[in-house]
Amino acid sequence: MARKQSESGTTEDFLKLSSQEKAQIVLTGLGSPEQIPSLCDRYRISRLQYDDLADTFIQCGARGLDELGATQGMLGQHSDVTTQEFLSDAIEALSEGVALFDDDDRLVLLNRKQREHLDPENAVLRIGGDLFEMTRDLTAAGSMIAPEGTSAEQYAELLTEAVRSCAQDVNLVASGGRYLLGSARKTPLGGRLITIEDVTDRHNTEERARSMFVDALESLREGVALWDDDERLVFFNQKYLKFVDPEAEYHHIGQPMTEIFATMAEQGALQKPERIPAQEFTHSLLNLVRNSAQDVEVQFSQGVLKCSASVTPLGGRLVTLEDITETRKAELAQREADLLLHKIVDAFPANFLVSRLRDGHIIYRSPTSQKMFGNIESLNDLVRNPKVRDSFLAGLLPNGAVDDFHTRVRTADGSVRDLMTSARVTDHKGEDVIVSSTRDITDQLGIEAELERQHEIAHQNEKLSAMGGLLAGVAHELNNPLSIVVGYALMLQETISDTKQKRQIERIGQAAERCARIIKAFLAMARKRPTHIQACSLNDIVTAALDVSGFGLKSSGAEVVLEFDQDLPLTGLDPDQMIQVLINLISNAEHALEPLGAEGVLRICTNHHPDTGQVGLDVRDNGAGIASDVLARIFEPFFTTKDIGMGTGIGLAFCNRIISAHDGGLTVQSGLGEGACFSILLPIRECPPSDAPGIEHPIVNVGKFRVLVVDDEEGVTSLIRDILEHQGYNVHVCNSAPAALDILSGTTFDAILSDIKMPGLDGEGFLKEIQNINPLLVDQMAFVTGDAMSPQVAEFLESTSVEHVEKPLTPTDLTELVHRLCQAKGRVSND
The missing domain is CATH 3.30.450.20 (PAS domain)
Known part of the structure; x- marks a missing residue:
């Protein structure tokens, strides 16, 4: 560690420096000015002594070494050493070539080594010469080799700029295949100090090493x-x-x-x-x-x-x-071969596994097995019951084969499936393995069970169809007399003024209408579809059903709670059929609530589901509930839990059929001790609202309208005649279609009413004859029938545009029909 120098330094320390050391101090300071303080400290000289030494070095070079004979500045302190000797010795002793240029790019100083590197003939380099010009001349003379494609002047410009920018380690090529490494540094006085080193040997060594490296890389x-x-x-x-x-x-x-x-x-x-x-x-x-x-x-x-x-x-x-x-x-070819084998195996639709015999570990599973069983590792994970596994091995091991072994296993999706397994024992890599193929027979067993169930359902449907045929026949026979009872009862209500008699006749009419509704319910049960669709509210349906069937609940003391959605939208329904459904559900609830007396509660709720476009109705009771085995069969025809003579088993089957015919759903939720809730969901159908029952359209001066009535039942024709004549129509009746055709051949009518089922020429044949006689009469014709549920009659009515009305008749239905027929002819006027 050098000691800190004094401000002026000592002459003694300075005089001890050799010429080589003084030159090194000056050159180092000129090349790296930031090192001057450390140089002064190291050699124990002052900054003033360094500056004098550097000035003398530069000035002496500028004047010429041979012209300087006296000492300058510090040299007065050691007169025995001349500046010329000092500088000459110092510069020439350096191993590098040295050249000093002033701030005008003029050569101030160079040593012999620099001249040997660049100008061995001493033909170009001179004190005071211009850097660019001398570089250009050296290049033109061949002393310096420019890169290929670069002129001497271009190369001189590049090197001049490198000196000015104080570039370091610039590679130069000189004559004779020599390689030089040059660097430039800025001096404190603004000049440039250039040092050049001959690196030919090092370059050749590096080139040899590079060649060996390249040769190694090429190999x-x-x-x-x-x-x-x-x-x-x-x-x-x-x-x-x-x-x-x-x-x-x-x-x-x-x-x-x-x-x-x-x-x-x-x-x-x-x-x-x-x-x-x-x-x-x-x-x-x-x-x-x-x-x-x-x-x-x-x-x-x-x-x-x-x-x-x-x-x-x-x-x-x-x-x-x-x-x-x-x-x-090669890998692709092997993969393709393996893939082909896997494709062949995987494409085989069988469900099979390969497992080790000793521990059941699965070696391979087909895609079908993978899908069914998941990533099971062992057969023990598949067949968990040890007794079943032992039974399987007992059948497999004696002969190495087993066929159609029935097992039940739980699959990957959690379901339990019935399987039929066949297996063989074979050798794989020196150990016994089991190759097993499994068939899922769950669906097969399910189909067999379903076929059995369908057979039972078909049997029940046969009974239902037989009952439907019986009901249809009974209904057809009852329609005509009921029409007479209903029609005359309604007529008498209008003509009798005695209050007591009028009330008695009203009760007759109500009883007859109830009989008519029962017959219509029988017909609806056999029809499989609703008949008279009109805009209705489920709230009104519930109210109407309670009016008919609520007496039994009230007499038992049960509470009836109604929770109506007052914003319930209207939907297209057959009101008679829906009322009958509600009557059946309420009747079942009444039977369930009977043992509870006053503690029984029947709750009927209506609701709207705008998100699904449906309306709903719930009938809930707090009775004993329904057992699960009964719940599964509750909608089957003729299935009942009531005592003999107490139930037929057709009520809920009827309800289910009617709701299905309306594209809705009927479900039940119940359990023992939990009561029962029957829920109905129906789609909201837009339907024009029907006219309120009992409203008659006024017809002015109808006496001029002639109506022909054709029916083989004299009682029916008499009733229709009485009703229409009461309204003022001119009515002509006959009891056969041929007789009606004879009348039509000579007389015109404004409306023609005909039965369909008649002996001899029926309604369908009667219509064809009218079409032949006068097609215009078809628009004035309508059918009055009590057999609309017959497939042949229903098909006929659907195929024609002729209107029809079903028996039992009411005066209102009949007069509205005749009024429409007259309107169709264009003769009715409200004037």
């Missing part, structure tokens, strides 16, 4: 490329070029990696995936190199290469390529 089976820290190409071996660029189209020393990769992708040398844009693909390759990715497979036009990248100690990137095309082809 590698991998392709190698080196990029500097600016991602410019520095080196590549021929193997690399063969792999990626056989024609050497894209790779040039100094070219940026980005441009090379982009060009290769654009020209197809790199196989870009179709779904990836070119720019994105190029960017991904750059990231592989920048992130030092290892063993990345890239598809080139020449084949498949495995690429690896690493960072060099100097910050560059080394990329190696290995051709794995043949390896991948």
Whole structure:
């Protein structure tokens, strides 16, 4: 550690310095001014002494060494040493060539070594000469070799600029194959100090080492490329070029990696995936190199290469390529062979497993088995019951085979399935394995059970159809007399003024209408579809049903709670059929609540489901509830839990059929001790609201309208005549279709009413005859029938545009029908 110098230094310390040391101090200070304080401290001289020494060094060079004979400044302190000797000795003793230029680029000083490097003939370099001119002349004379394609003047400009910018370690080539290394530094007084070192031996040694390195890289089976820290190409071996660029189209020393990769992708040398844009693909390759990715497979036009990248100690990137095309082809061929085998095995639709005999471990499972059983590891996971496994092995081991072994297992989705298994024992890699094939027979067993159930349902439907036929016959026979009872009862109500008699007749009419509703319910049960659809509210349906069937609940003391949705929208329904459904449900609830007396509660709720476009109705009781085994069969025809004579088993079946005919659903929720809740959901159908019952359309001066009535039942024709004549119509009746045709041949009528089922010529034949006689009469014709549920009659009514009304008749239905027929003819006027 040097001691801290005094402000002025000491002459004694300065005089002890040799000429070589003084020259080194000056040259170091001129090249690196920031080192001057440490130089002064190290050699124990003052800054003033250093400045005097440097000034003398520069001034002496400027004047010429031979012209300076007296000492300057500090040299007065050691008069025995001349400045010329000091400077000459110091500069010439240096191993490097030294040249000093002033701030005007004029040569101030150079030593012999510098002249040997650049101007051995002493023909160009001179004190006071211009840097650019001398450099140009040296290059033109061949003392300095310019790069190929660069003129002497261009090269002189480059070197002059390098000196001015104080460039370091500039490589120069001199005559005789010599290699020089030059550096320039700025002096404190604004000049430039140039040092040049002959590095020929070092260069040759490096070239030999480089050649050996390149030769070693060329002998590698991998392709190698080196990029500097600016991602410019520095080196590549021929193997690399063969792999990626056989024609050497894209790779040039100094070219940026980005441009090379982009060009290769654009020209197809790199196989870009179709779904990836070119720019994105190029960017991904750059990231592989920048992130030092290892063993990345890239598809080139020449084949498949495995690429690896690493960072060099100097910050560059080394990329190696290995051709794995043949390896991948061999692997692909093997994979294809394996894939073919797997495809053959996997395509086989059988559900089979291969498992070790000793522990049940599964070696292979087919896709079908995988789907059914999941990722089970052992047969023990599949068949968990030890007794079943023992039974399976007992059948398998004696002969190495077992067929159609029935088991029940739980599959991957949690369901329990019935399986039929066949298995064989074989050898695999020296140990016994079980190859088992399994058939799922769950669906088969289910089909068999369903067939049995359907057989039972068909049997029940046969009974239901037989009952429907019986009901249809009974209804047809009852329709005519009921029409007479209902019609005359309603007529009498209008004509009798005695209050007591009128009330009695009203009760007769109500009883007759109830009989009519019962018959219509029978017909609806057999029809399978609603008949008279009109806009209705479920609230009104419930109210009407309670009016008919609520007496039994009230007499038992049960509470009836109604929870109506007052904003319930109207929907298209057959009101008579829906009332009958509600009567049946209320009747069942009454039977369930009877043992509870006053503690019984029947709750009827209506609700709207706008999200599904439905309206709903719940009938809930707090009775004893329904057992699960009964619940499963509750909608079957003729199934009942009531005592003999107390129930027929057709009520809920009837309800279910009616709701289904309305495209709705009827469900039940119950359990023992939980009561029962029957829920109805119906779609909201837009339907024009029907006229309120009992409203008659006024017809003025109807006496001029003639009506022909045709029916084989004299009582029916008499009733219709009485009703229409009471309204003022001119009515003519006959009891056969042929007789009616005779009348029509000579008389015109404004409306024609005909029965369908008549002996001889029926209603269908009567219509055809009318079409032949006068097609215009068809618009004035309507049918009055009590057999609309007959398939033949229903089909006939659907095929024709002729209106019809069903028996039992009411005066209102009849007069409205005749009024419409007269309107169709265009003769009715409200004037």
